[in-house]
Amino acid sequence: xxxxxxxxxxxxxxxxxxxxxxxxxxxxxKELPPFLQGVLKNVPYATLGALIFxxxxxxxxxxxxxxxxxxxxxxxxxxxxxxxxxxxxxxxVVLTVYSYLM
Amino acid sequence: MAxxxxxxxxxxxxxxxxxxxxxxxxxxxxxxTFGLLAKTSGLSIxxxxxxxxxxxxxxxxxxxxxxxxxxxxxxxxxxxTFIVNIRHFLMGATLNEKSDHxxxxxxxxxxxxxxxxxxxxxxxKEGQVTSGYMFGLISIAYSxxxxxxxxxxxxxxxxxxTLQESMGVALYAMFIGLLVPSMKTSVKVVFLxxxxxxxxxxLTINDIMAQGWAIVTATLLSxxxxxxxxxxxxxxxxxxxxx
Numbered sequence: 001x002x003x004x005x006x007x008x009x010x011x012x013x014x015x016x017x018x019x020x021x022x023x024x025x026x027x028x029x030k031e032l033p034p035f036l037q038g039v040l041k042n043v044p045y046a047t048l049g050a051l052i053f054x055x056x057x058x059x060x061x062x063x064x065x066x067x068x069x070x071x072x073x074x075x076x077x078x079x080x081x082x083x084x085x086x087x088x089x090x091x092x093v094v095l096t097v098y099s100y101l102m
Numbered sequence: 103m104a105x106x107x108x109x110x111x112x113x114x115x116x117x118x119x120x121x122x123x124x125x126x127x128x129x130x131x132x133x134x135t136f137g138l139l140a141k142t143s144g145l146s147i148x149x150x151x152x153x154x155x156x157x158x159x160x161x162x163x164x165x166x167x168x169x170x171x172x173x174x175x176x177x178x179x180x181x182x183t184f185i186v187n188i189r190h191f192l193m194g195a196t197l198n199e200k201s202d203h204x205x206x207x208x209x210x211x212x213x214x215x216x217x218x219x220x221x222x223x224x225x226x227k228e229g230q231v232t233s234g235y236m237f238g239l240i241s242i243a244y245s246x247x248x249x250x251x252x253x254x255x256x257x258x259x260x261x262x263x264t265l266q267e268s269m270g271v272a273l274y275a276m277f278i279g280l281l282v283p284s285m286k287t288s289v290k291v292v293f294l295x296x297x298x299x300x301x302x303x304x305l306t307i308n309d310i311m312a313q314g315w316a317i318v319t320a321t322l323l324s325x326x327x328x329x330x331x332x333x334x335x336x337x338x339x340x341x342x343x344x345x
Contacts, residue, residue, distance in 0.1 A: 005149050008176045012166060013156035015184035020216045023194035024209040032199070035329060042325035043196040044225035045291045047189075048281045049298030050320040051218055054306055056274040060267055070271035071278065078282035084223075087279030088124045088272050095268035 070095050111234040118238020121227070124279070125219045125239075126246040128272035131261060132160055133247050136167075137254020143167045147255045154251035158244060159217060161313070162186040186314035192321060193221040200224070201231040208233035215240030219273060226280045290328060297324035 032040070052071070060066035073094040078087045133154070140150040145167075157163055162183040169179045193216055201209065212233060220243050224231050261269065284291040301320035305311055311319065 009153045009156050011180035012183040016159050016187045019191040021213040023198050024213050027198050028206050038329045039325045040196045040199050042294050045294035046298035046321040046324035048277050049295030050302035050317045052277045053299035054303040059270040074275035074278035078279045084124045084279035088275045091271045091275035092268050099264040
């Protein structure tokens with residue numbers, strides 16, 4: 001093992017762990033102002049929007065419709081009330097079938 | 103009924119494991135490809151597995167490989183990793199609000215396992231998040247990531263191309279599956295997600311900032327704007343426009 005790579009991995013690990021851990025240490029037992037609490041309650045849904053778009057359109061680099069189809073399949077199956085695993089598996093199946101047809 | 107039964111640690115752990123299955127599936131093709139690319143970038147199998155074990159952050163691990171290939175210095179790689187992963191601070195702060203009564207030391211330990219995916223699953227879960235649940239959720243995600251990184255390096259090949267591509271949708275489908283149930287019951291959630299998506303698309307497509315920052319900025323903009331709207335709605339409720 002090259003020691004430079006090991007140091008790089010340790011450094012990457014530290015700078016990744018610290019932002020993950022720090023909020024729990026800083027805000028332990030503290031009551032944040034109501035406005036800030038409200039903002040943090042909004043974060044999951046805003047993050048999900050940002051995590052899905054635009055990245056889902058680029059899962060297949062030359063064919064934007066591939067991502068559009070995957071997104072539509074996931075939205076539809078999920079809207080019908082299926083649980084997350086079913087949503088995941090059916091999107092995979094839809095796209096696999098699509099690539100065989102194309 | 104069920105609310106009154108104090109659930110023990112191990113059943114919470116099991117719930118976490120179950121909730122993590124889709125993450126486990128979603129990490130499989132990405133980890134496999136990471137292992138393969140790490141091999142072609144000249145990392146040994148020990149280094150590859152060690153990176154997945156110690157860093158446990160997909161996007162930044164991929165970026166580090168391309169930086170290694172460019173011959174970028176170690177310091178710059180670490181700095182880039184920091185920038186890409188700064189968004190976890192916001193996620194940690196959000197989860198901290200949802201997990202009030204746990205021991206600090208448990209949170210300090212499980213915070214290591216906060217990724218976009220474990221965060222999304224935990225944050226959209228109903229009710230409070232317990233340490234047992236987080237440990238369950240993270241163990242399955244972490245195992246999938248570490249084991250399949252190693253296997254990817256070992257076999258030195260990825261899945262058949264069609265399967266590889268179709269499995270690439272897994273994590274996005276999971277995000278959608280987590281989001282839609284809440285969208286059905288809350289207009290606010292719809293606005294939050296749409297604004298987050300629109301801001302992130304504008305910031306990313308126009309190359310305004312690095313991806314790590316774009317997600318944080320889009321999330322904050324959306325969350326703050328909607329919260330301000332909410333505050334105004336509450337303040338002027340009764341004046342005539344609302345309800």
